[in-house]
Amino acid sequence: MTAGRELQHIPVMREAVLAGLALRANGRYLDGTFGRGGHARAILECLGGDGRLLLMDRDPAAIGHARREFGDDPRVAIRHANFSELGEWEAARAGLDGVLLDLGVSSPQLDDAARGFSFQSDAPLDMRMDPTTGESAADFLARADEREIADVLFHYGEERMSRRIARAVVARRRESPITTTRELAELVERTLGRRERNKHPATRTFQALRLKVNDELGSLERALPAATAALNPGGRLVVISFHSLEDRIVKQFIRGPQAAPARRGLPAPPVAMAPLQAVGRAQMPDAAEIARNPRARSAVLRIAEKISSGGGA
Numbered sequence: 001m002t003a004g005r006e007l008q009h010i011p012v013m014r015e016a017v018l019a020g021l022a023l024r025a026n027g028r029y030l031d032g033t034f035g036r037g038g039h040a041r042a043i044l045e046c047l048g049g050d051g052r053l054l055l056m057d058r059d060p061a062a063i064g065h066a067r068r069e070f071g072d073d074p075r076v077a078i079r080h081a082n083f084s085e086l087g088e089w090e091a092a093r094a095g096l097d098g099v100l101l102d103l104g105v106s107s108p109q110l111d112d113a114a115r116g117f118s119f120q121s122d123a124p125l126d127m128r129m130d131p132t133t134g135e136s137a138a139d140f141l142a143r144a145d146e147r148e149i150a151d152v153l154f155h156y157g158e159e160r161m162s163r164r165i166a167r168a169v170v171a172r173r174r175e176s177p178i179t180t181t182r183e184l185a186e187l188v189e190r191t192l193g194r195r196e197r198n199k200h201p202a203t204r205t206f207q208a209l210r211l212k213v214n215d216e217l218g219s220l221e222r223a224l225p226a227a228t229a230a231l232n233p234g235g236r237l238v239v240i241s242f243h244s245l246e247d248r249i250v251k252q253f254i255r256g257p258q259a260a261p262a263r264r265g266l267p268a269p270p271v272a273m274a275p276l277q278a279v280g281r282a283q284m285p286d287a288a289e290i291a292r293n294p295r296a297r298s299a300v301l302r303i304a305e306k307i308s309s310g311g312g313a
């Protein structure tokens with residue numbers, strides 16, 4: 001943690017999130033991405049004494065904040081876990097009226113140099129949201145073969161020079177391991193040999209490694225059916241994505257199974273009924289919010305309502 005300064009996170013699209021959850025004073029809600037509690041605080045302000053708010057985060061620092069701030073509130077339950085495991089929490093299985101997932105990393109995670117998410121400062125190359133488990137970015141770059149590194153950079157970072165960077169990583173680690181954010185940022189910059197306007201050349205590499213190390217897309221793919229299964233009929237799913245790969249997963253999940261094209265002369269194959277119905281279109285922050293909070297600029301908010309008690313995907 002940066003010494004002497006409490007790192008803050010500004011909640012994104014706060015009013016749209018509250019409206020999307022269609023909060024009832026005595027409802028049961030789950031915020032799977034507590035962060036620094038901006039949304040959770042706003043939800044609690046709308047709940048009465050019989051309301052419940054379940055809080056999750058995979059980052060122990062976020063959970064520490066949740067316990068300090070809400071640990072004494074009898075309406076609140078707190079769990080340190082990946083939100084993909086929400087179905088294993090008995091409190092969540094009791095039925096929910098709304099689930100919020102505000103994806104990605106929080107400002108405190110980005111701004112605390114020691115977490116290794118940012119190429120703006122020099123720190124151990126970690127990038128895990130939960131540093132108590134799994135493989136750091138440095139460990140991944142030390143272990144993976146050239147092909148796997150290139151695939152991660154290409155698929156998660158949409159990095160067109162993925163092969164060239166992977167080759168440079170493997171050549172470099174024969175000399176000495178890549179252990180810091182600066183070493184990686186400089187390696188990518190040297191390999192690409194160019195500066196980009198408004199963007200460090202290592203931006204896509206860092207994003208790809210973050211998504212990989214935290215299995216962010218896999219967590220989301222597992223969480224969406226689990227959240228849907230936990231929702232009561234009429235309950236709301238509210239998801240904020242910051243990346244087109246995430247938003248595509250959310251959009252397709254809400255849309256549900258699509259009919260395969262009918263073969264000529266045969267009846268159309270049956271399609272399982274989607275358990276969710278989209279509520280309105282995707283929403284983005286307005287210009288005033290982006291001016292106040294530039295980190296909101298790529299946010300996409302989607303809302304869906306559970307239409308049957310049938311459960312997950």
Ligand SMILES: C[S@@+](CC[C@H](N)C(=O)[O-])C[C@H]1O[C@@H](n2cnc3c(N)ncnc32)[C@H](O)[C@@H]1O
Pocket residue numbers: 009010011012032033034035036037038039040056057058059062081082083084102103104105106107129219220
């Ligand atoms: C964008 S921040 C949420 C900010 C929060 N809504 C607020 O207002 O302060 C995302 C948070 O979700 C957590 N997170 C991301 N993926 C997660 C996952 N799969 N399971 C649990 N927590 C996750 C991160 O650790 C981070 O604290």
